[in-house]
Amino acid sequence: MTSQHITLNALDGSGSFAAYLALPPSGHGPGIVLAQEIFGVNATMRQVADLYAEEGYVVLVPDLFWRQQPGIELGYTEADFQRAFGLYQGFDEAKGVADIQACLDALRQRPECSGQAGVLGFCLGGKLAYLAACRTNADVAVGYYGVGIEKALDEAAQAKGRLVLHIAENDAFCPPEARAAIVSTLAGRAHTEVYVYPGVDHAFARVGGDHFHKPSALMAHERSIAAFKTVMGPHPDFSALWEKHCEHEFATRDVAATMATMVAQPYVNHIPTMTGGVGHTMLSRFYQHHFVNSNPPDTTLVPISRTIGATQIVDELLFCFTHTCEIDWMLPGIAPTGKRVEIPLVAIVKFRGDKLYHEHIYWDQASVLVQIGKLDPAGLPVAGIETARKLLDEHQPSNTLMANWANSAP
Incomplete structure (x- = not known):
């Protein structure tokens, strides 16, 4: 695999932002925009990008906090959490989704991308993946433990392409009433899958994190790859x-x-x-x-x-x-x-x-x-x-x- 940092222009002409680009060993494949957690494009997000590149995808991870402070890379200390929550509270979701659309456009124009492109997101990015399904031309969207999806369920009717959501049963950021609203609203929708993982907490798929739960992470990854492959490929023999x-x-x-x-x-x-x-x-x-x-x-x-x-x-x-x-x-x-x-x-x-x-x-x-x-x-x-x-x-x-x-x- 190879990787590099590139610069993209915002759709509204307000400026440019950096993005981490990871290429698969073959050098080409379907595209994925990876929407970050609230900790920025840190080592964890780059590792996830590299993993999906190894799976055969051209992965682009945009710096979604660029309007507040470019280049944010936080860890997981208490001070980092406080800084991350501050950035999250000041984040403009609508502009973030527009940046994801800019990334989808950029991916589809790159020679390494086979044409189709989807969105994968975690935490903050998990909600953005859901919103991308509703507001962008993403071919498929996969969101992990998105925060605040229940507040945007009125947009579910506009969802296009395949949508997969992974929800942690014990996630304090998605309490039982919110989880129930998401599940009931999306139940039975074509090309939509919602999975609730029992007994696990927010960020259960973050390797090395306090809440990492390997069995659930493996199941979720299997389902995520299945969604991407079903819609976009690749299909190795x-x-x-x-x-x-x-x-x-x-x-x-x-x-x-x-x-x-x-x-x-x-x-x-x-x-x-x-x-x-x-x-x-x-x-x-x-x-x-x-x-x-x-x-x-x-x-x-x-x-x-x-x-x-x-x-x-x-x-x-x-x-x-x-x-x-x-x-x-x-x-x-x-x-x-x-x-x-x-x-x-x-x-x-x-x-x-x-x-x-x-x-x-x-x-x-x-x-x-x-x-x-x-x-x-x-x-x-x-x-x-x-x-x-x-x-x-x-x-x-x-x-x-x-x-x-x-x-x-x-």
Whole structure:
């Protein structure tokens, strides 16, 4: 990714303002205007811009406080909060929305932008994203915990394009009555989605913040990217990307080629054994010494089903091998047994743009241990190769581990 600061002219001719521009690795893509929190275009906003650029977007972050004081970059100390609230109270929303329109116009004219452009906003920017949906020609608008949206619900009928709002249940800046008004007013509107995240507070998606809640942030990001992609793209071929990655892992066994299919800082987590790596250096080491060259020669992957979402693939498959070598990532420290193993396996593969970002891999470790003779299944609710056979043939016996199954017969 590359980034730079550019200067734009206000639509009313009153002056010019700076904006941070982040470009995707490909150098081109749909556009997003990122509307700031009340803390200015600070490191947090630039990091969000870089993230969305990695997702494949041309991202422009305007300095919306330029009429009050250009170049504001605040942190999150108590003094910064007081300064930020002062700027917020003096902010002219109408002029801010006009600046967003100027940014949309500028993005669409840039050679890097594919033509369509949307708005993404947080806090103050969350409301501006809603207003942009109502007042500008944004193709899609996504707002996180916008403050004061309930005061502008009379504009909802003018909303154009797709609108997605993320609301924190415990947000004191959007109390229950305000939240209820937003939800009820926007419920059932075409191309409009409102999500309430239970038990979280304002700024739940700000990484490193006091209220950061990773599960909610991940869900919200998934929904945001889905909205942008549905309306504007891009649409990488996740299946082809994933299959090329697997080819390098299991067929050519080429670590460098495997890593080349991934983002700069990827991670892999094999959930049952907690093996893998976070970041390029650790993951390269893991692939080189503990995975790519540590799988038995007869290892095969048998696809069962594939679900493709906005940001990820979920693969259901059979993982089959003969335990002829030590398999560090699955059976670390266990000498080869020569046993045949067939297990259902689920891979959840997340992408950023046209690169793999992370893999969460799940399987039944108890079944593996039963099949290699390291776990006696007698008296335990576990099964061996039968789990794989039943995946392929649903008519295989069910409920064989339930001793009281016979008692429920009619």
